[in-house]
Amino acid sequence: MSDTVIKVENLSKRYVLSHQQEERRYKVLRDVMADRAKSIAKTLNPFNQNAKRNTQNSNREEFWAVKDLSFDIEQGDRVGIIGRNGAGKSTLLKLLSRITEPTHGSIEITGRVASLLEVGTGFHAELTGRENIYLNGAILGMSREQIKRKFDEIVDFAEIEKFLDTPVKRYSSGMYVRLAFSVAAHLEPDVLIVDEVLAVGDANFQKKCLGKMQEVSNEQARTVLFVSHNIEAIQRLCSKCLLLNKGQLINYGNTNSVITQYLSSNSYSCKASPKEWINLSDANRNGNGQARFIAVQYSSSKKDIAFNAYSNGELEFLLNIESDSSINVGSITVVVYDQYGIKLVNADTVSLGQIISLKQGQNIVKFKIEQLHLKSGTYVIGLWLSDSSYSSVFDFIESAFEIEVVELTSEEFARKTEGSVTCSFQVFSAPIADSNLKCNT
The missing domain is CATH 3.40.50.300 (P-loop containing nucleotide triphosphate hydrolases)
Known part of the structure; x- marks a missing residue:
């Protein structure tokens, strides 16, 4: 059994914070001189000592x-x-x-x-x-x-x-x-x-x-x-x-x-159902707000699983974006994080070289991931909106909502393997003569 090298018991650390009264922050010379005179008078009056201590204590706080x-x-x-x-x-x-x-x-x-x-x-x-x-x-x-x-x-x-x-x-x-x-x-x-x-x-x-x-x-x-x-x-x-x-x-x-x-x-995100509009008005976001996500909807093409996202399948988003003016957007991104906050998918229109033109007011942008290479589980969706150089960020919601990815096939295999990402692969035997194998002894 390992030895204990650090043992902490009932450990506490307190600091005392002082607060300056609002009315005492900014004073002219006349106010300073008047307060000084009052202070001298109170010092000479023994009955004011307790009141002074109480006032001092009221300006201090334990943290x-x-x-x-x-x-x-x-x-x-x-x-x-x-x-x-x-x-x-x-x-x-x-x-x-x-x-x-x-x-x-x-x-x-x-x-x-x-x-x-x-x-x-x-x-x-x-x-x-x-x-x-x-x-x-x-x-x-x-x-x-x-x-x-x-x-x-x-x-x-x-x-x-x-x-x-x-x-x-x-x-x-x-x-x-x-x-x-x-x-x-x-x-x-x-x-x-x-x-x-x-x-x-x-x-x-x-x-x-x-x-x-x-x-x-x-x-x-x-x-x-x-x-x-x-x-x-x-x-x-x-x-x-x-x-x-x-x-x-x-x-x-x-x-x-x-x-x-x-x-x-x-997490500020909520678990959302497919084909339902998710209101993003109260989402925790960053950006200049010139254009912003106000609602989003997602779905797959599989009716038999209630249009939920599924491993290696397509996933479609409808993005309701409100813009203050007519602008061209170079980067619209759907980000997928796992439960530990690790970014797994970053589908960015910059990689396509595609510019999206937004009109003033509300716009609907259809965003489609062709194959979602994720195993079954819960994931967090983030949304990003900026120009193509990323110098002007219009809107960024790191944690917009959660989705559930389901496994259609090989569910037993999915439970036994580690990681979040799926991939297509093959295994086969190759003749040693064809592998150019050299052993150095």
Whole structure:
């Protein structure tokens, strides 16, 4: 059985917020002088001291960033921490990293902790990259010889050899994060804590970091805590998840089940029936509104399954678009996401090179996906409307409504296979002589 490396009991962190009274925000000199005179008079009057304290207290508010959290994390666990903005994720990491002290509760951590919470954490801006590597190693309790053994690996991973002897205050944010992550991951911490800061890096670097965190956990049996709004990255890396909401622990367990709960609680979409108009007037959207989706209808051609979407079949949408003026639209897109928020289908008219002309007022645009290569299950539909360069976004509804995809054939096979996407394929045996097979011994 794995050993517990992090034990959290009844952990809480309270902040006191001060609110400035509305009428005291803007004053002329005359008002300041009058208030000062009143303040002196009240100070000299002992009967006003209690009233003064009460007024001060009325302008202060308690805010619990995290409240009564209790959980255990085992050695080698990769734990994702998810939740909406303001859920308490970053505060929890700061508490675990000993950057801030809890108001109540206790934290027990076995071993060394390395944290990467924001750009610049743990680095001295005036020191060079080389000097900061040794500084961070010393903070983690490593000897100079231990740091030397890891030095080349750190520099190679960070890809900043050319700037190694440059003060880090001259680094770009991407260079800063590359070096900071490389130091944190290679100096053999028992617990590696990483916040959303990896989003500063490019796609290749993020992929590289995820691979390194998997290596740290799997091969070195070290513990990783990872906060990210990238659900796909959480799903790839983490075996367990903590779900926070308003500072409280909502769920802690298997990653897929926790992510499903999180996405369903955040969803603004409704499950819609085929051949029924879905009103989008209250949908959560972005864009300049020059043209916008006001209603949508979907259906397949299969009457025997009540016109539901089905695997490998066609799926048709009727889009009711209202425009303030006559405009040409270069990009109308129907997006299909799975239950984890991963984009599976992005059917964009830009790929067809087709321009749609909208008249002022309401327009009906027929949109047809020829073959929907999705397995049976529930999916979320998103809608996008912009010019062909994507520079002017008219309307974007990320979560418009949900559809149910049904399986017409091979239902048993569909239940046993993983993934969401179907494909046509063949399997056959080929003669070894025809395969140009060469074995090197």
